[in-house]
Amino acid sequence: MTLYHFTECGLDNVWLVNGYNEIDTAYGKAYSVTAADELLREIAIQVARKPGRLTGKEFRYLRVHMRLSQAAMAKVQGVSEQNVSLWERHGKIPKANDTLLRLYFLAHASGDESVRSAFDRIMTVERLVNQKIVATSGRKGWRFKVEEAKKDDDVAKASA
Numbered sequence: 001m002t003l004y005h006f007t008e009c010g011l012d013n014v015w016l017v018n019g020y021n022e023i024d025t026a027y028g029k030a031y032s033v034t035a036a037d038e039l040l041r042e043i044a045i046q047v048a049r050k051p052g053r054l055t056g057k058e059f060r061y062l063r064v065h066m067r068l069s070q071a072a073m074a075k076v077q078g079v080s081e082q083n084v085s086l087w088e089r090h091g092k093i094p095k096a097n098d099t100l101l102r103l104y105f106l107a108h109a110s111g112d113e114s115v116r117s118a119f120d121r122i123m124t125v126e127r128l129v130n131q132k133i134v135a136t137s138g139r140k141g142w143r144f145k146v147e148e149a150k151k152d153d154d155v156a157k158a159s160a
Contacts, residue, residue: 004031009043010064011057040065041109048105054098056091062105063088072122076104 004016008031019039021032033039044065047058054062063073063084070088074081077097087093093101107115134145 006033008033009040010061011043011047014043044105045109048102048109053095054091054093054101056088056093059091059093059098059101060088062101066105066108066119068119068122072119073101075122076119077101 004020004022006014006016006020016033019034021034023030023032044062047054047061050058063070068076070084071081074084077084077100079097087097104115104119108119131146131148134147136143136145
């Protein structure tokens with residue numbers, strides 16, 4: 001029996017016994033995974049339930065599965081974005097933060113609407129931080145448009 005090392009999920013410790021097809025192509029072997037979305041969700045649940053501390057890659061896998069940016073995860077965890085980045089790169093996640101992520105993820109995966117709603121609010125705030133409101137005066141009064149802010153946008157300063 002040949003196991004398939006499923007590194008495409010972003011983790012180094014996932015092997016498939018079956019549920020995949022090996023395809024010969026002009027460029028070599030390719031693999032197709034059956035019900036990939038379901039597999040990825042189940043991998044995330046198994047990662048959240050596993051004994052022992054999460055690795056940095058596992059922490060990132062759960063965060064990404066919940067569709068949270070590093071900045072949003074930092075807010076949820078009560079730490080800096082740099083902390084989250086370091087945990088994901090080096091895997092030295094404090095036990096309390098490891099546990100907190102697992103609890104958030106399992107509540108999210110079970111469909112807990114209060115958790116999903118909280119994450120949606122956090123991500124909305126993240127998106128709003130990077131926007132600017134552009135006001136234009138016209139014959140019918142002011143009109144407003146929200147645009148994506150760029151770091152190099154010039155900001156006109158009002159003189160007193």
